[in-house]
Amino acid sequence: MLNIMVLKHLSELKELLVDKPTRRMVLAAAQDHNSLSSTLKAARDGFIEPILVGDKEALQRIASGNNLDMAGVRIIHEPDTDMAVEIAVKMVRSNQADILMKGKVGTSTLLKAVLNKEWGLRSGALLSHFAIFEVEAYHKLIAVTDVAMNIAPNLADKIAIVNNSVACLNKLGVDLPKVAVLGAVEMVSENMQATLDAALLSKMNQRDQIRNCLIDGPLAFDNAISIESAKHKGIKSGVAGDTDLLLMPDIEVGNVLYKSLVFFAHAGVAAVILGATAPIVLTSRSDSDQAKYYSILLAAAISRS
Numbered sequence: 611m612l613n614i615m616v617l618k619h620l621s622e623l624k625e626l627l628v629d630k631p632t633r634r635m636v637l638a639a640a641q642d643h644n645s646l647s648s649t650l651k652a653a654r655d656g657f658i659e660p661i662l663v664g665d666k667e668a669l670q671r672i673a674s675g676n677n678l679d680m681a682g683v684r685i686i687h688e689p690d691t692d693m694a695v696e697i698a699v700k701m702v703r704s705n706q707a708d709i710l711m712k713g714k715v716g717t718s719t720l721l722k723a724v725l726n727k728e729w730g731l732r733s734g735a736l737l738s739h740f741a742i743f744e745v746e747a748y749h750k751l752i753a754v755t756d757v758a759m760n761i762a763p764n765l766a767d768k769i770a771i772v773n774n775s776v777a778c779l780n781k782l783g784v785d786l787p788k789v790a791v792l793g794a795v796e797m798v799s800e801n802m803q804a805t806l807d808a809a810l811l812s813k814m815n816q817r818d819q820i821r822n823c824l825i826d827g828p829l830a831f832d833n834a835i836s837i838e839s840a841k842h843k844g845i846k847s848g849v850a851g852d853t854d855l856l857l858m859p860d861i862e863v864g865n866v867l868y869k870s871l872v873f874f875a876h877a878g879v880a881a882v883i884l885g886a887t888a889p890i891v892l893t894s895r896s897d898s899d900q901a902k903y904y905s906i907l908l909a910a911a912i913s914r915s
């Protein structure tokens with residue numbers, strides 16, 4: 611199988627979908643121009659079969675105003691946003707759809723529906739956000755977690771976040787992803803919780819308590835992504851300079867890195883929520899149409915077969 615970490619460009623995600631069956635994707639509160647156009651493009655390219663749940667009149671207005679072709683696309687008319695989200699989540703739960711995508715609805719409304727104890731998509735695992743970036747200055751795609759869901763993960767949460775991401779990378783063909791646990795420094799400091807958690811995660815990995823990956827940390831950002839920086843500091847590491855996955859200490863660091871990569875480094879991004887019974891495409895309003903399109907492709911690539 612093709613290994614995603616030999617890829618340099620998100621456009622190559624398409625190669626992971628060759629010979630994979632078309633996935634059914636339900637767009638919740640579908641009357642959102644960017645989400646709708648990226649969904650229709652992914653459908654036109656043959657990667658998904660879309661189901662739109664939302665306000666039909668608004669959908670038709672957006673489609674005709676933006677030259678979007680919705681011919682043959684299944685639409686479930688539900689103008690109430692909360693109800694549209696509930697219908698979409700229940701369709702995934704009852705196996706009428708393989709992927710859930712957020713449309714014109716707030717992130718926390720969608721996540722709370724996904725976490726609903728009676729009809730949500732809980733699997734028993736912690737849900738976490740997983741993003742893959744295409745950055746000109748790095749020699750391959752790089753994954754980052756968790757930049758958007760878990761606010762201040764403790765050690766147990768970080769173990770679950772690593773496990774979610776590693777399982778996802780394994781599905782994408784990376785047998786032993788290199789995981790860098792970030793801190794502000796590369797030495798363990800009793801005053802910095804992130805460095806303590808990083809050291810524990812590394813030791814748990816060495817002892818096979820966290821499997822299918824190679825973890826090192828704490829690593830400062832420069833050591834994680836640059837072998838010259840690591841050598842300069844005298845760091846011996848099987849991860850430094852060739853990281854596949856960056857584990858963030860908390861949502862603020864993660865979110866600032868995400869936005870810096872996109873706005874300063876003009877990085878491309880694809881992102882999904884992992885740990886639910888199905889992948890969830892949950893991009894933010896500021897994400898480009900292309901980011902939404904690649905996120906749909908990523909979700910399709912990891913969706914159950």
Ligand code: COD
Nearest residue numbers: 717718721722725735736737738757758759760761865894
């Ligand atoms: N995985 C699994 N279960 C969870 C998770 C999770 N990540 N988070 C909460 N739960 C469960 C809890 O165990 C509990 O049973 C129930 O859900 C409610 O838990 P609360 O009260 O702690 O959580 P909520 O409902 O107040 O909030 C959950 C959110 C995911 C909405 C919250 O963590 C959040 O707002 N995260 C940040 C999302 C965000 O704003 N991102 C934008 C950045 S771009």
